[in-house]
Amino acid sequence: MARLLIVHHTVSPATQEMLSAVLDGAHTDDIEGVEVGTKSALSTTVPDLLEADAVVLGTPANIGYMSGALKYFFDNVYYPAQGDTEGLPYALYVHGDNDTSGAVRAVESIAGGMGWRRQRPPLSVTGRPDAKAREACWELGAVMALAALGEV
Known part of the structure; x- marks a missing residue:
């Protein structure tokens, strides 16, 4: 079974709405054979990443940068997983x-x-996520589930 890993730092209602929409898209009934795992950026490990066939990263923009939690994730996995995740x-x-x-x-x-390998352009939302933003998040989740299967 293919595995989609969603690594996120969800600290606000807005980031929770976006994560929920991504998960809904990844779990759509039209896509079978994908196990979707969601992990906090602070608790994602190298083995979690190495088991993934595709990854979605979710973060708030904090002081002009990714969240410290997502940076912590990258600090922990960068060198140990670097050669083994080429093309992910x-x-x-x-x-x-x-x-x-x-x-x-x-x-x-x-x-x-x-x-x-970037599968889709980054999805940036400012302000409260509206219906269009939630739909884009849903689509991102669905496309990345297909990417885990190698179908896009």
Whole structure:
């Protein structure tokens, strides 16, 4: 069975809405054969990452950067998993009050350094997630479940 890992730092109602929508998309009845695992960025381990066929990263934009929790995740997995995750499909969603560009840039830089393959453009939401943002999160989850299966 394919495995989609969602690594997130969910600290606000907005990031919770986005995570929920991503999970709903990943669990759609139209996609079978994918185990979806969700882990806090602070508790995700190297073995969790090595077992994944695709990964979704979720973070708030904090002071122009990814959350400290997501940075902690990268600090813990970067060197131990670097060669073993080359080509791993990934996607990113970010929530911010006004600007998410620094968080996106930082995550993409690190993911690129690990040799991961961006599956979709980063999904950035500022302010309260509306129906369009939640739909985009749902789609991101569904596409990444297909990516875990190797179908996109």
